[in-house]
Amino acid sequence: MNFMNFEEDGSNVKQPAVVPTVAKKRSRTPLVLIFLMSLAPVVAAVLVYFNPQWRPEGSVNYGALVEPQRPMPSATALKLTTLDGKPFDLNSLKGKWLLVAADQAECPESCARKLFILRNSHASQGKNVERLARVWFITDDAPVPEKVLEAYKGTTMVRVDPQQLQQFLTTTGVQADQAKDALAVPMWIIDPHGNLIMQYPANSDPESVRKDISKLVYNSRIG
Numbered sequence: 270m271n272f273m274n275f276e277e278d279g280s281n282v283k284q285p286a287v288v289p290t291v292a293k294k295r296s297r298t299p300l301v302l303i304f305l306m307s308l309a310p311v312v313a314a315v316l317v318y319f320n321p322q323w324r325p326e327g328s329v330n331y332g333a334l335v336e337p338q339r340p341m342p343s344a345t346a347l348k349l350t351t352l353d354g355k356p357f358d359l360n361s362l363k364g365k366w367l368l369v370a371a372d373q374a375e376c377p378e379s380c381a382r383k384l385f386i387l388r389n390s391h392a393s394q395g396k397n398v399e400r401l402a403r404v405w406f407i408t409d410d411a412p413v414p415e416k417v418l419e420a421y422k423g424t425t426m427v428r429v430d431p432q433q434l435q436q437f438l439t440t441t442g443v444q445a446d447q448a449k450d451a452l453a454v455p456m457w458i459i460d461p462h463g464n465l466i467m468q469y470p471a472n473s474d475p476e477s478v479r480k481d482i483s484k485l486v487y488n489s490r491i492g
Contacts, residue, residue, distance in 0.1 A: 330484075331477040332458070332467040341463035342437050349406075349427040352413065357427045360463065362402055366485065366492050367459035371406035371434060371452035376417045379471055383456050384421050390479040400461075400492045401482075406434055408449045438465065458482070461492030 341347075344358040351357050368387040372380035384405060391401050403424040407413065408431040418426075431448035439451055456478070458467040467485075469478055486492070 331481040332469045335465050335468055338464040338466050347433050349429050352426055363463045364461050366401045368403045369457040373409050374407045374411035374413045386475045386478055390482045393479055397486045
């Protein structure tokens with residue numbers, strides 16, 4: 270049974286006494302739940318990053334990421350010349366996605382295939398086509414066949430010391446006389462900040478390369 274306390278005031282009328290109430294202690298459970306909910310996407314992203322097999326189909330790059338990314342060399346560290354012998358600075362192309370191949374001037378079938386893949390990947394970018402450029406590093410002083418010049422118009426063609434270029438594009442050190450062969454195999458992508466970020470083998474599937482490039486450009490806010 271509950272009893273109320275009464276106090277007398279000046280009029281001799283008993284008034285109920287005020288009994289202080291004790292505030293209920295708030296539960297921290299909602300706060301903990303909110304914290305866990307906000308943390309869940311971060312944990313999920315980390316788990317998926319370190320477990321590529323968990324990623325949704327189509328979210329994994331076809332090409333191999335270059336890790337760590339390598340910044341574009343200066344004009345003095347990578348001396349380039351155009352086909353008519355004028356100096357060329359690769360940094361002048363910063364701001365665009367660069368689709369890159371390297372090979373000897375005679376451009377055998379394997380070379381032509383790489384240039385073909387990069388040209389078609391570039392041309393298929395629709396409204397984003399101006400955000401990309403193609404570069405062919407020519408690793409000797411021989412003349413470029415006229416049919417190659419005609420077939421790949423729009424490609425920036427520059428001559429380069431293969432050993433200088435090899436230090437930028439590949440991670441495996443080779444002898445000077447082996448640098449041309451080491452460069453003749455892959456294709457690369459350089460991002461608009463001038464970082465080498467991705468590499469493809471010469472036997473890449475053209476459609477997979479095209480989709481990879483489309484995904485990079487579409488999802489990027491740079492370049």
